[in-house]
Amino acid sequence: MSPSRRFLVxxxxxxxxxxxxxxxxxxDGKVSEAASGREALTIAAAEQPALVVLDLGLPDMDGTEVCRELRRWSEAPILVLTARHDDEATVAALDAGADDYVTKPFSTPALQARVRALLRRAGRPNAGEPERTAIEAGALRIDLAARTVTRGGERVHLTPTEYDLLATLATHAGRVMTHTQLFSAVWKGRVFGDAQGHLRVHVAHLRRKLEDDPVRPRHLQTELGVGYRFVVD
Known part of the structure; x- marks a missing residue:
């Protein structure tokens, strides 16, 4: 890892x-610190950090607005720190461009895991790389080119909506996807009376078809009050 890499807290x-x-x-990076949103934006513009860890409860401006401003010119991963049970603020930050979140008080292992996952995803090369055509997770194989799914080598029948939902989650593996993000990607903004309930039904169908234990899913995990996350490992 390059010692010139910078992080912003x-x-x-x-x-x-x-x-x-x-x-x-x-x-292997230098850590800069900021105590306010405006200070954070100034430092980020000057140093171009490889990762930003951002508390949402700042004294001068809303952390969600900081996310939105950063996303206008930076692709650096943003990990937000949120108060426990503050689902509304967490969802707003993710919809504004944050990549993941950790609730306070947090444990060191939980924070380390989130940071390492974000840095791994950010470090994957894109330019010149062949487009990924399949995703494997345990016994599951999702063929993105053929729009097919197998489990243990056996073909699994999915409806077009179920496949689109699974593919959206799997191509963002490890990252929490909010209800709004999933509806935008899968249903293209169509409106339902109980949108979250509608989404929950489709996820339940996928779990019954793909998980060994749908009650304790390994791959299609719920982030309570926020959305869903596809886990490969």
Missing amino acids: VDDERQIRRAVAHVLEPL
């Missing part, structure tokens, strides 16, 4: 900034 509490920096420092 944004939180108005110095103790939390130091705790996050302690996780980032072993990753």
Whole structure:
């Protein structure tokens, strides 16, 4: 890893900034800290960090607005720190461009896992690489070119909507997808009376067809109050 890589930690509490920096420092990068949204945007513009860890409760501006501003000119992964049970703020930040979230108080292993996953995804080369045509997760194989799914080598019949939902989640593996993001990608903005209930039914159908234990899913995981995440490992 390049020692010139930079990380940015944004939180108005110095103790939390130091705790996050302690996780980032072993990753061969320099950690900068900001205590406000405006300071964060100034530092980010100057240093172009490889990762931003952002608290949503800032003193001068909403963390969601910081996400939105960063996304106007930066593709760096954004990991937001959210208060437990504040699902509305979490969803708003993800819809504004954040890549993932950790609830406070957080454990060091949980934060490390999220950071490493984001850096792995951000570090995957794109230019000049052949387009991915299949995704494998355990016994599942999703053929993106043929729009087919097999489980243990056996073909699984999915409806077009079920396939589109699975493919959307799988091509963003490891990343939480909000209800709004999934509806935009799969249903193209069509409106339903109980949108989340409609989505929940389709996810339940997928779990029955694809998971060994639909009650304790391995791949199609729920992020309560936020959305869903496809897990490969």
